[in-house]
Amino acid sequence: MKEIINTDKAPQAIGTYSQAVKVGSTVYLSGQIPLVPETMEMVEGTFEDNVRRVFENLTAVCEAAGGSLQDIAKLNIFLTDLGNFAKVNAIMAEYFEQPYPARAAVEVAGLPKDAEVEMDGVLELP
Numbered sequence: 870m871k872e873i874i875n876t877d878k879a880p881q882a883i884g885t886y887s888q889a890v891k892v893g894s895t896v897y898l899s900g901q902i903p904l905v906p907e908t909m910e911m912v913e914g915t916f917e918d919n920v921r922r923v924f925e926n927l928t929a930v931c932e933a934a935g936g937s938l939q940d941i942a943k944l945n946i947f948l949t950d951l952g953n954f955a956k957v958n959a960i961m962a963e964y965f966e967q968p969y970p971a972r973a974a975v976e977v978a979g980l981p982k983d984a985e986v987e988m989d990g991v992l993e994l995p
Contacts, residue, residue, distance in 0.1 A: 876933035879926045880904035883981070888930050889992075896934040896992035900947070901926040902984035911982055916953055920960045923988050928964070936994045941970045944990040951976035957986065 874889035874896065882888060882899070889898045903912045903922035906929070912922040924938070931937050946957060954974050961969075970990065980987045 874930060874934045876929050878906055878929035878933070880906050880909060883909075889934055891934055891994075894994040896931070896936065896994060898927060898930055898941075898990045898992060900981075900987045900989040901930070902981055902987045904982070911984065916985055917956055917960060919984070919986055920957050921963075923986055924960070924964045927988060927990070931992055934992060934994065936992050938964055939966060940992045940994060941965075941990045942993045943971045944973075944988060946972065946974040947977045947980060947987040948974065949977060949980060949985050953985065 870892070872891040873887045874891055876888065879888055879901065886899050889896050901923050903919040904910065904926070905912050905922065906926070912918055927941075928938050931940065948954060948957070951974065957974070
């Protein structure tokens with residue numbers, strides 16, 4: 870049985886998807902880009918500000934599902950410039966503690982709203 874996860878502390882879905890879907894104790898997190906939930910506009914600032922906004926959005930959805938970022942088992946990172954991966958990695962260390970989730974980082978040609986970074990993942994609730 871699927872449970873739809875929704876919170877106003879993360880950007881609302883801008884398409885035909887849910888912020889997350891819970892099946893049993895597993896939560897499938899939809900991709901988050903650096904949208905500010907209150908305005909639905911892209912965050913202003915540096916690439917690092919964008920990455921932090923994405924992690925804040927993911928945090929909000931994880932918490933709405935009853936978990937936290939630490940419960941993410943698999944994190945997927947999509948970048949329009951893989952040269953920014955070291956920056957993402959450094960910021961990720963601010964949000965995660967060991968043991969870290971499994972992770973993939975992929976360079977893509979484009980992302981919604983011309984974002985430079987998007988992340989999704991799979992969360993396993995305790």
